Amino acid sequence: MGDINIKQIENLRLRIQALEILSLVGLVGMAIFVFKEKYDLVYYCIGIIILLYVYKFFTNVRLRKKEFLSNIVEARTNELRSQRDTIQAESQKLSQALAALADAQDELVRKERLASIGQLTQGLVDRILNPLNYINNFSSLSVSLAKDIRMNMEEDVKNDNHANFNDSSELLVLLSGNLDKITKHGDNTVRIVKAMEELLKDRSGNRTTVEINELCKVNLGILKRNYKDEIDRNQILIHYSELTAPLTMELNIEQMGKALQHILNNSMYAVLKKAGSSEYLPAISLFLGIKADKLQIIIRDNGVGIEDNIKSKVFSPFFTTKTTAEAAGTGLYLSREVVLNHKGTIEIASEKDRFTEVTISLPIYQ
Numbered sequence: 001m002g003d004i005n006i007k008q009i010e011n012l013r014l015r016i017q018a019l020e021i022l023s024l025v026g027l028v029g030m031a032i033f034v035f036k037e038k039y040d041l042v043y044y045c046i047g048i049i050i051l052l053y054v055y056k057f058f059t060n061v062r063l064r065k066k067e068f069l070s071n072i073v074e075a076r077t078n079e080l081r082s083q084r085d086t087i088q089a090e091s092q093k094l095s096q097a098l099a100a101l102a103d104a105q106d107e108l109v110r111k112e113r114l115a116s117i118g119q120l121t122q123g124l125v126d127r128i129l130n131p132l133n134y135i136n137n138f139s140s141l142s143v144s145l146a147k148d149i150r151m152n153m154e155e156d157v158k159n160d161n162h163a164n165f166n167d168s169s170e171l172l173v174l175l176s177g178n179l180d181k182i183t184k185h186g187d188n189t190v191r192i193v194k195a196m197e198e199l200l201k202d203r204s205g206n207r208t209t210v211e212i213n214e215l216c217k218v219n220l221g222i223l224k225r226n227y228k229d230e231i232d233r234n235q236i237l238i239h240y241s242e243l244t245a246p247l248t249m250e251l252n253i254e255q256m257g258k259a260l261q262h263i264l265n266n267s268m269y270a271v272l273k274k275a276g277s278s279e280y281l282p283a284i285s286l287f288l289g290i291k292a293d294k295l296q297i298i299i300r301d302n303g304v305g306i307e308d309n310i311k312s313k314v315f316s317p318f319f320t321t322k323t324t325a326e327a328a329g330t331g332l333y334l335s336r337e338v339v340l341n342h343k344g345t346i347e348i349a350s351e352k353d354r355f356t357e358v359t360i361s362l363p364i365y366q
Helices: 002-035 039-158 162-199 212-226 228-234 253-274 308-313 331-341
Strands: 208-211 237-241 248-251 283-291 294-301 345-351 355-363
Touching (some): 002 039, 212 253, 253 294
Parallel strands (some): 237 283
Antiparallel strands (some): 208 248, 283 294
């Protein structure tokens, strides 16, 4: 519609210009006819000029109307465009506010959940640790007593008191076995309670500047030292791909290091469980990359993988596929909490008996 009005206005302006030229031609012709005293043609020219001026007048009226309407339409269009831009800007602000509100709500829910866990477990931790310490202490004392009984039994042998020795020997075997189990399960329970205690720690603040390549290199070095024998025995390949340019970020180095260690230890566990299979070359890789404005830390292994029916549970506290003696089941849960406290995300992709890949994304600018 706007294009049509513009074309009509332009046509009217061209028409007025043509009428002005024709009027000028008429005046020139009239002057020539006056000079030649051809008065009948002069009157004819006057009539044509009058008609041209009348037509020009009405054309000007139409032009002014068209221009007036065009100005109104243009002003209204500009007003609508301004309103549209304002609405779009407000809509974008609203979207950003809603996204920020959703993040704040998620953070609030998470902190409330942690607070609830803390309230429920703080008293439990304190009440369980003390009797567990007693169990372990008395277990150790009983082991010492068992050693003393054995020494007394050796004296019985020297004194030819074999009947008493045999009975004591059988009881001693049972006692030692029971005490070993008490110690083992006591240690496992202490580890679980210590893991509960770890859940209650504050993982915010205490951030310092750290170079990311160096942070990952240090934690890979810890993994290699802790599992040196297993790596050598099974020829496990440890691959590290660092950033091409140095990158420093504000992180809680201790907590982020623990998170990386939990994930790397899980990768080592996965490849060790699969080690020994024919034509299997165990490998653990750590890749660093930047995607948009986020740092990506990708830890991948070609171990036993994760079954589909438990993938949704891997971040749950105290969930683990390992035995009680091997883990408490808080590693991935704590790793996720550390990453969330750094405004990041953590995702796991896995296929059973093929691979597991953990991707940590952290905003570079916080």
